[in-house]
Amino acid sequence: xxxxxxxxxxxxxxxxxxxxxxxxxxxxxxxxxxxxxxxxxxxxxxxxxxxxxxxxxxxxxxxxxxxxxxxxxxxxxxxxxxxxxxxxxxxxxxxxxxxxxxxxxxxxxxxxxxxxxxxxxxxxxxxxxxxxxxxxxxxxxxxxxxxxxxxxxxxxxxxxxxxxxxxxxxxxxxxxxxxxxxxxxxxx
Amino acid sequence: xxxxxxxxxxxxxxxxxxxxxxxxxxxxxxxxxxxxxxxxxxxxxxxxxxxxxxxxxxxxxxxxxxxxxxxxxxxxxxxxxxxxxxxxxxxxxxxxxxxxxxxxxxxxxxxxxxxxxxxxxxxxxxxxxxxxxxxxxxxxxxxxxxxxxxxxxxxxxxxxxxxxxxxxxxxxxxxxxxxxxxxxxxxx
DNA sequence: CAGTTATTTCAGAAATTACCGAAATTTAGT
DNA sequence: ACTAAATTTCGGTAATTTCTGAAATAACTG
Numbered sequence: 282x283x284x285x286x287x288x289x290x291x292x293x294x295x296x297x298x299x300x301x302x303x304x305x306x307x308x309x310x311x312x313x314x315x316x317x318x319x320x321x322x323x324x325x326x327x328x329x330x331x332x333x334x335x336x337x338x339x340x341x342x343x344x345x346x347x348x349x350x351x352x353x354x355x356x357x358x359x360x361x362x363x364x365x366x367x368x369x370x371x372x373x374x375x376x377x378x379x380x381x382x383x384x385x386x387x388x389x390x391x392x393x394x395x396x397x398x399x400x401x402x403x404x405x406x407x408x409x410x411x412x413x414x415x416x417x418x419x420x421x422x423x424x425x426x427x428x429x430x431x432x433x434x435x436x437x438x439x440x441x442x443x444x445x446x447x448x449x450x451x452x453x454x455x456x457x458x459x460x461x462x463x464x465x466x467x468x469x
Numbered sequence: 470x471x472x473x474x475x476x477x478x479x480x481x482x483x484x485x486x487x488x489x490x491x492x493x494x495x496x497x498x499x500x501x502x503x504x505x506x507x508x509x510x511x512x513x514x515x516x517x518x519x520x521x522x523x524x525x526x527x528x529x530x531x532x533x534x535x536x537x538x539x540x541x542x543x544x545x546x547x548x549x550x551x552x553x554x555x556x557x558x559x560x561x562x563x564x565x566x567x568x569x570x571x572x573x574x575x576x577x578x579x580x581x582x583x584x585x586x587x588x589x590x591x592x593x594x595x596x597x598x599x600x601x602x603x604x605x606x607x608x609x610x611x612x613x614x615x616x617x618x619x620x621x622x623x624x625x626x627x628x629x630x631x632x633x634x635x636x637x638x639x640x641x642x643x644x645x646x647x648x649x650x651x652x653x654x655x656x657x
Numbered sequence: 658c659a660g661t662t663a664t665t666t667c668a669g670a671a672a673t674t675a676c677c678g679a680a681a682t683t684t685a686g687t
Numbered sequence: 688a689c690t691a692a693a694t695t696t697c698g699g700t701a702a703t704t705t706c707t708g709a710a711a712t713a714a715c716t717g
Contacts, residue, residue: 415513
């Protein structure tokens, strides 16, 4: 069995998990193989080499190289050196909250910030005479909403994982705090 | 000018806005034309017909039909009847918070829920003997994290737009509330 | 219900994206 | 520096997605 010298044995659950991430990949804006690669790395206790990824998932070595490049661009990998071995081995952060944080930061950079700055430009420049005031007002609405969410998300990024967990568990109980704030600061 | 009988005149800012949404479309998981269509509808004061969309954006009528179908599937459109006119006219909700809410709900349905239920399955079934315990623990971590976020998001969905705005403006001041909660409920 | 107008469906063309193998480059050990 | 192992780059093909025009269907009018 020449082929499986590097391949990892996968139980059914792991298999399903990887397969699912592959299929969802397109909806998440990553491609199938990158999704599978990351899924495998997430559930693998040991760090894996590019060869292991390729053979386990039946991908070409070059495709795996591309995938690693992509995942690295997203800051989603950790590389683990192994003494007496020239290969590089990859893992994911062990704290899933860290992964989530990274994902949010990177998604924001790619998918939100450009739009935000485009809108800012539209609003800042003294718009030429013919510019639709209605369009500008809609753009302002969108801009302000997104900016609010982004700023909030920034503040959340600074919190500890445990703190975040706490906060999210509070859920709509926070509403009560707002009630209070509301009463105290009510104008009139 | 046979062509422009339905086309809408667009100033530079509007043009740029639409163009940008087209380009970002792919990153957002929608295609260029659907992105442009929605952008145009967002900044158009009047509701627009499918023909107006097609001619303004230089798309085929059939493509616009597909796009409308898609946007409808996302619950992002309002149709406006016009007396004495058989065409249907489309707009977007005026409250951008409502749009955001819808977007979040639909993204969740398509991109999160399937994964959540896949993971739930993996965790529920008495997993076959050979199943990696490590894999299961990672899946549980991911599942719990995502479930927490989703539950929280559900609660947020029920709040009024003004309330939400308030909450997000609070930002990390909420942290102070947590400090308090922390001190009060601290287990010895 | 015959004639229009509006809308949708669908097969295939066009464009984009994903993937592979071969060649090139980099890295590390001797 | 030389060699061999590891990794990356790149041209081209395969697969997928987007978009169109033609035809079908539906909705309305007189």
